[in-house]
Amino acid sequence: MAAFISHLTIDCSDAYSLSEWWKPVLGYVDVPGDPNLPGHDECMITDPDGAGVNVLFIEVPEGKTTKNRLHLDLRPRADLRDTEIERVIAHGATVLADRRGKYGPGSGWVVFADPEGNEFCILRSQAEVAEQAASEDAPA
Structure with missing residues (x-):
């Protein structure tokens, strides 16, 4: 079990x-x-x-004092990553680090903090991941 x-x-x-x-x-x-x-x-x-x-x-x-040892990695349900990033910024999330493009064009994520400082990331949507994989598999 x-x-x-x-x-x-x-x-x-x-x-x-x-x-x-x-x-x-x-x-x-x-x-x-x-x-x-x-x-x-x-x-x-x-x-x-x-x-x-x-x-x-x-x-x-007690209050939060250090970086979270566990955090949420979120994928947009329908929108694109960058649309979701703008949505959570407008909602009041704080950008801690922008890692978009870290592994090449279209890759990466953004690290945020919620109002109490808990970290979370916004990743690419499943559609964006699939689109990139398909373009990499396409014949040159």
Whole structure:
């Protein structure tokens, strides 16, 4: 037997506010029948399609002090990477590092921080990855 990931937990200072910030980034919603409310010290959000891992925000007394040892790598569901990057910047994400083009044209990602400083990355969409692979396989 093997285990599976039930949910990903993110420590934070304000569980409600951070869960509200992340919902539009991920396209997630509150767990049906268990709404998150201001003042809750634990707030879970879920993928409405049931395809993604639930994310639980739990308030802790200490603040973030170093780089996360675990972070989210996100792929756009429908848009292109650069469109998604502009969307999360407009939503208030902070750019920490721009690694686009690191491995050649069209490659790479951007590293961001959420309002509490938790790092996450935006990668290319599956369509962009497939398009690049197809162009590399095409005869010259």
